Amino acid sequence: MSTITSRFATLLLSCAGMVSMTAVLGQGTPLAVELLPLGKDIGIAAGQTVTPAYEGWYRKEDGSLALSFGYYNRNTEEILDLPIGPGNRIIGAPDGEANQGQPTHFIPDRHWGVFTITVPADYQEQVVWHLENQGKTFHVPANLHTDYIIDAIVGDANGNFPPQLRFQEEGAMGHGPAGISAGPMQARVGEPLTLDVWASDDGNSSGLAAVFLANSPRKPPLNLTWFKHQGAGKVAFEDDTLSVPVTGGQATTTVSFDEPGDYVLRLRINEFGGPGMAGHAQCCWTNGFLQVSVSD
Secondary structure, eight states: OOOSSSSHHHHHHHTTTOOOOHHHHHHHSSSOGGGGSSSGGGOOOOOOOOOEEEEEEOOOSOOOOEEEEEEEOOOOOOOEOOOOOOTTTESSSSTTOOOOOOOSSEOEEEEEEEEEEEEETTOOOEEEEEEEETEEEEEEEEEOOOBBBOOOTTTTTTOOOOEEEEESSSSSOBBBTTTTTEEEEETTEEEEEEEEEEEOSSSSSOOHHHHHHHTOOOOOOOEEEEEEESSSOOEEOOOEEEOTTTTTEEEEEEEEESSSSEEEEEEEEEEETTTHGGGGGSSSSEEEEEEEEEEO
16 A cells, blocks of 8 residues: 555554464465554564654644644664655645654654644644655545544543643743744754753653552653654764653753754653553653754
8 A cells, every 4th residue: 555544544553463464464465564563563674664643633722723743663673864845745734835843754663743733723724744755655634523632731531731841941831742842052063962951740640550650659750752853964862861750850961963954853751651651642741842053
């Protein structure tokens, strides 16, 4: 299958993961890799596709809508870099097909809610993430049906809200998939740039995590993970995984770049269990996006 046009196909990927490779081969009919068990489960290191995924939408505080997208890189080792352009673009966005904040750097595994696109509440155009790689083309459209509502901001059934993130101690706060953006910061090739963030949470959790924490005398810390999100060169973090107390704290690391250019770094803050346990609600983590302009 060369084109995926609905979230149903994304759900099918998860369902397919429950089918053994032996059972699939036993049918005698080869299937496209997108319909096989997840790539990491069948041990394919490279050469497999990256497919976009639509996670859902939610209403922001100003009344506009945030459309949340993620992706799945089926390879266990290969990282794909797909620059913004004809092969990595957003169709139908309010301001055209310019850079909409989608990633250009795709690391292995499934990544939920990697970026959002904001549209007016009465927006009529269909927004589609178009992604080409490994000789295949994928279209994943946003869907504003109520089945796709994300209760990330208003809290889930357990009264759980996403962690709060600031790039300045007394600065603006972001939470949920849309999170908060900052920058551009200025850096030079080969010279470490210090990154400071402040994170906190309400201390609640969801699902299995809530059951576990109800019987735990201590609240586990918030986990912070830095990613390269956009940019042509290599990015090296001194420490890409940090933690702060759930009651709040500062986390500091440094980052270095090997080429000049414009970069976007993404910071993900996870509650206990991380985004994989957040599921449809996407209640339990927050994104931060930091623009960095790197010179020679």
